[in-house]
Amino acid sequence: MEELDVEAVVTEIPAVSTGKHMGFAWGPGDILVYETLYKAKGASSSGSSLIHEVRKDEDIYSPILRKLFNESHHIFVGLQTVGEDVPSKNKKPQFVSISKNYRSVIRACMEELQQLAVLTKDAEAATRLGNQVSILLAIELIWNLCEVLFIDAAPAGSLLLHLLDWVRLHKADVDEKTREVLQSESPAEHHNYWDVVVSYVLQGRVEEARQMLVKQANLHPAARGMFKLMDKLLSKMPFYNPRSTQTLTEFDVIWRHWHEEVDRCLQDNSFSSNQHLEFICKILLGDEDSLLECKDLLGTWYHFLVTRLLFCHPTVKPTDLHYYAQSCMTMFLDSRSVSEPLDSILLASFEFDIHQVIKDCSIVLNNWWFVAHLTDLLDHCKLLQSHNLHFGSNLREFLLLEYASGLFTHHSLWQLAVDYFDHCPEFGRVYLELQIERVPLETERKALKVLRVCEERQMSEQVRSICKIMATRALRNNRLGSALSWSIRAKDAAFATLISERFLQDYSTRGTFSDLDLIDNLGPSMLLSNRLTFLGKYREFHRLYGQKHFSKAAKLLLSLMTAKIAPQSFWMTLLTDALPLLEQKEVIFSVDQTYELMFCLEELTFSQVAAAASEKKPRQEDDVEQTKVELLRLALARNLATAIVKEGTVDT
Amino acid sequence: MESVNAKYVSQKVSRTRWRPVSVSSFQQPEIFATGSWDNEDNKVSLWSIGNYGGLGMEDGFEGDPQLLCDIKHDGDVLDLQFLDQERIVTASSTGGVTILRHHPNSQTLSVSHQWERAHRYPCDNAPCTSVVCSSPEIVSVGEDGRIVVFRADQEGVCRVIENADSSTIHAVTYLRTTEVLTVNSIGQLKLWDLRQQGGSPSKILSLSGDRVPLHCVDRHPNQQHVVATGGQDGTLCIWDVREESSPVALMEAHSAEMWEVHFHPTNPDHLFTCSEDGSLLHWETSSHSDMPSLLHEGSRNSGVTSRSAMAPAGGNKSLISAWLSGDSSKSCLKTSHMLPSQTLSVNSLDVLGQCLVCGTDGEAIFVNRQVLV
Structure with a gap:
């Protein structure tokens, strides 16, 4: 093991x-x-x-996270159909935009949870919501980094720009602080003023830092020259522009010049009279100690990492990232001995160890939503080279199956799971077949929806089983019509026979048919089973008889017996039905037909005698039967006589 | 399509209905009700799209539907109708029919009256599939094949037609004040005269041959003999209940069950259908030859046009409904999709004025406030 x-x-x-x-x-x-x-x-x-x-997973029951599941389902389905015809290198922008869609859904959920956490009065619920928010925050943070590193795969130069965006997005408390400072009476004297300026610089938000500095400069007209110099340094700070024609080497030269200029300013003590400006100058130089002094403002080691890259190695290559990441983490975290799971996940991302990221996330997070969707996206980007598991098919499919199975256990999210199973080529169908049969069917409408799922996928076994459940339920509630409809839909001949029997039984006891609207409208579905055909034809006989189409009715009645459509147990009833036709004034059964009727009667009595001999039936029942048979014989003989006379007579 | 507003509501939506607005005013509807299904706890909710703050009236469709109030509902909400401005009638999968009252002052919903197990089997519940009301009368139908008539102002049940159908009745609608129309799962349309005491329909119309189950029915608002139904195969059928025994026109519409069909209440040349296949279609017909220009304008802004069946318009300005002329017609029939592509079923739609609301199994409500009619 x-x-x-x-x-x-x-x-x-x-x-x-x-x-x-x-x-x-x-x-x-x-x-x-x-x-x-x-x-x-x-x-x-x-x-x-x-x-x-x-x-294991409680999140699935959170009403807000349900939105996440529903919205991401939509994105997932869209991703599966991303232009198969598009050459793979043109797909990248599409994948990045899909990744952004996923993230915006996470963000939306997070914001809603946050609002709710603020509004709720129950402390316990607030903590739970708070936890969910922080989990989503972490998820979004990881996802965003994965997007930058793996999906977008930014080259040196733009890599740093993306990382800066990443840090800015997840360290948004600067903006809040700024608002606070700006709303105060004299912003430049606010106790957070310099924190804001430094934070801006740390995030490389030069323009904003300059605007803030103007306020301070206005307050100290004497030091105007010094502020002007800082403003110049900041405004000249070069940023790589991926869209320009500038090469990376050219950029590097320009950056070096700027760096030397900043260094000169520090050396000649241009800022020595203002400790804040001097400190900012040190940051611009990427001075490690100064950066570490801002630990509180940086907050996290990865912010430290990005800031350090910004001021020391703006042209960092993706392959070198892991080296800086490791060293920044150790430098930043020396006070805390243990690193949290999030730290190791981010570190693994910087090391481009995708499998480690997925594995760690699977362990830490209590649901499969994140890993399943991220893995799927990475797989579409062809980033997961055949990493064989010794169970299941591959990582993507394994995670999707786990996630979808989780959805299927939910009372109402099962519908989403179907599409996930559809996109698991190896085991998806088997999973779906096993799960779909177990969806409880409270109403016909739900049954129809489940059936539609099965029929679209040609899951005939499941279709039959669902129809059978519904038919049995209808039968139990004595709804023969419904039961028959369901078995016709399933093309379940055995069950249709059973229900037809029930109809015939009801007819024998009551003497009338129930559910005529259905039986009269069977159409071609009548051919499903012999008994059903008989039921339909027998009803047709009654209709013809009722409409006084006697000869047609007689012909149909006879054919029911001679073609062996009618079960023999029912022949006596049919022959009894023939009695009134035999007793009509005009001749309805021809000579040949009468012979055939007689033959049927004899065959019936013969087999009954044989049966009686082996079983010994009570005598009394026989008496009634006997009278019936005698009556029939009499009527048949009389009809035969009149028919012979009629057919022998030539009309003149 | 730009003005479609989606909102995720964390419950699968089975029904959406606009609250009626007074006929005289040209007001647009502001409040709609939704019912959920297949949740552990189902709900009836009221939503508002009005701008209560009074700010930003110009960008009206920025406003998300806001939840006004909701109430727990016993069983799936299989149908939902406004009885009047303040009362809602619901049909439940437990067989119950409930009247809910909305209290606008306190913004709450409460149960005003309930007929439990109005639809039932001897020893089980039978889902009530559809209700229709014309205040104060309420008619419900169910899987048990019964038609039950209630009055909102009476405790008991007014009338029950037992065994009205041998299969499930899927939907019911009023044809006239005393006549209702039901559709069932073996492709039949039955006309019931509620004045007659007998237990049999006054007329049965049916699809020939294949017995495709019918799921929804709606009547033309002005020409009461014109009826539209939608079936399991997604086909739209137009019927003339006066004479024919089979539909006047069959139109291929959706690829799966059509769950609802609605004529536009004031502009019945427009019809809307929604389906299990996840689409919502807008149908547009016109028999007037002098109007094609309008038609083209109308179709300009809508989304993808599918299966548009354009035929040269003739000069025949007869009073025959455009819908009845069917495929042999000299009229134009256009369809357009109203939702962005999505995969899960659109269970319900309602249209009033220029506003359309629909609800899906993807737990989203879509509101479109600029329907071109």
């Missing part, structure tokens, strides 16, 4: 007394735990009758 990556987490199950033995059963997204009847020696109390449901 493989080594475990992390220690197993212990979940306390309340209401289970100590010393009891527990049993459990796996579910797709949860497990059921119960106390067993096993009694340890000395234990006396009886077992509890509770079953506990233990879930």
Whole structure:
């Protein structure tokens, strides 16, 4: 067995007394735990009758996160169809924009959770919401970095610009502080003023820093020259422009010049009379100690990393990132001994170790949403080279299957899972087949939706099973018409036969048909089963008879027996139905037809005699039957006589 | 398509309905109700798209629908109708029919009356699939094949037609004040005269042959004999209930179940359908030869035009409804998609004035305030 990556987490199950033995059963997204009847020696109390449901993933039940699942489903489906015909190098912008869509959905969710956390009065709920917000924040942070490093794969030069954007987006408290400072009576004297300016510089937001500095300059007209010099340095700070014709080497030369200029200013003590400006100057030089002094303003080691790159190595190559990342992390975190999971995930990203990122995220996060979607996107970018798992098919499919199975356990999110299964080529269908059959069907409308899913995918086994469930339910509730409709839809001949039998039984006992609207409209579906055909034809006979089309009715009745469509058990009823036709004034059954009727009657009585001999039926029932047969014989004989006479007579 | 506003609501939406506006004023509707299905706890919710702050009236469609109030609903909401400005009638999968009252002052919803198990089997609940009301009368139909008539001002049930149908009745609508029309799962359209005491329909119209289940029905607002239905295969059928026993026109519309069809209440040359295939279609017809220019203008801003069946317009200005002339017609019939591509079912739509609202299984509500009619 493989080594475990992390220690197993212990979940306390309340209401289970100590010393009891527990049993459990796996579910797709949860497990059921119960106390067993096993009694340890000395234990006396009886077992509890509770079953506990233990879930790994609670997030799926959050109403706000449901929006995340729904919106990202839409993006996911769109991603699967990203132009198969487009050459792969032209796809990159599309993938980046899809990645941004995913992130904006995360952001939207986060904002909503944040609002709710502020509004809620329940402290416990507020903490829970707060936790969810911080998880989403971390997810978005990781995703954004992955987007920059893996999906966009920015080359040296633009790489730093992207990283700066990344830091700016996730360290937005500067803007809040600025607002506070600017709203005060004299911003330049606000106690946060210099923090704001330094923060701007640390994030490379030169324009904003300059605007802030103007306020201070106005306050100190004497030091105007010094402020002007700082303004000049800041405004001249070169930034690489990927769209210009400038090459990276050219940029490097310009940057070096600027760096030397800043260094000169510091050396000749231009800023010595203002410690703040001198400090900013040191930052511009990328002085490590000064940067580390701003720990509070930087907040995180990765901000430190990006700032350090900005002022020391603006043309950093993607391949060198991991070296700086590692050193910045150790420098920044020396006070704290342990690094958090987030740190190691980010570090792994800087090392371009995609699999490590995914693995760590899978361990830390309690649901599969993030890893499944990110892995899928990376896979589309062809970044996951055949990394074979020794289970399942591949990483992407494995994670998608886990995520979708989780959705399927949810009362109403199961519909989303279907599309995820569809895009798992190897095992998706099997998963779907197993799961879809287990969706509870409360209403016909839901059944129709589930059926549509199955029919679109030619899952005939499941279609049959669902129709059968619905037909059985209808039958139990005595809704023969509905039951028949369902079995016709499933083309389930055996069940259609069963229901037809019920119809015929009802007819035998009541003497009338129920559900005429259905039986009269069977159409070609009548051919599904012999018994159903008989039911339909027999009803047609009644209709013809009712409309007084006697000869047509008689012909149909006879053919039901001679073509063996009618079950023999029903022949007596059919022959009895023939009686009134035989008794009509005009001759309806021709000579040949009468012979055939007689033959049917004889065959029936013969087989009945044979059956009676083996079973010994009670005598009384036989008497009634006997009278019926005699009546029939009489009527047949009389009809035969008149028919012979009629057919022998030549009309004159 | 730019003016379509989507909002995710964390519940699968089974029905959306505008609250009626008074006929005399040319007001646009502001409030709609939604019902959810397939949740552990289902809800009926009221939403507003009005600008209560009074600010930014110009960019009207910036406004997201805002939740006014909601109430828990026992079972899936299978249908939803406004009885009047303040009362809503719902049909539940538990077989119950409920009247909810909206209290505008406190912005709350409360149960005003409930007929539990109005639809039922001897020992089980039968879902109530559809309700229709013409205040104070309410008619409901269900999977149990019964038609039940209530009055909003009476406790008990007014009338029950047992075994009105041997299969499930999927939808019901008023044809006239005393006549209702039902559609069932074996492709039949049945006309019921509620004045007659017998338990049989006054007329049955049916699709020939293939018995495609019908899921929805709507009546032309001005010409009461013209009826549109939508079926399981996504086909739109137009019927003339006066004479024919089979539909006048069949039009291929969607690739899966059509869940709702609605004529525009004041401009019935326009019709809207939505479907399990995730699309919402806007149908436009005109039989007047002097109007094609208008038609072209109308189609300009709408989205992708699909299956447009354009035929040269003739000079025939008869009073026959454009819808009845069918495919043999000399009229124009245009369809356009109203939603961006999406995969999950659009379960419901409602249109009033220039506003359209629809709800999906993707847990989103789409509001379009600039429907070109």
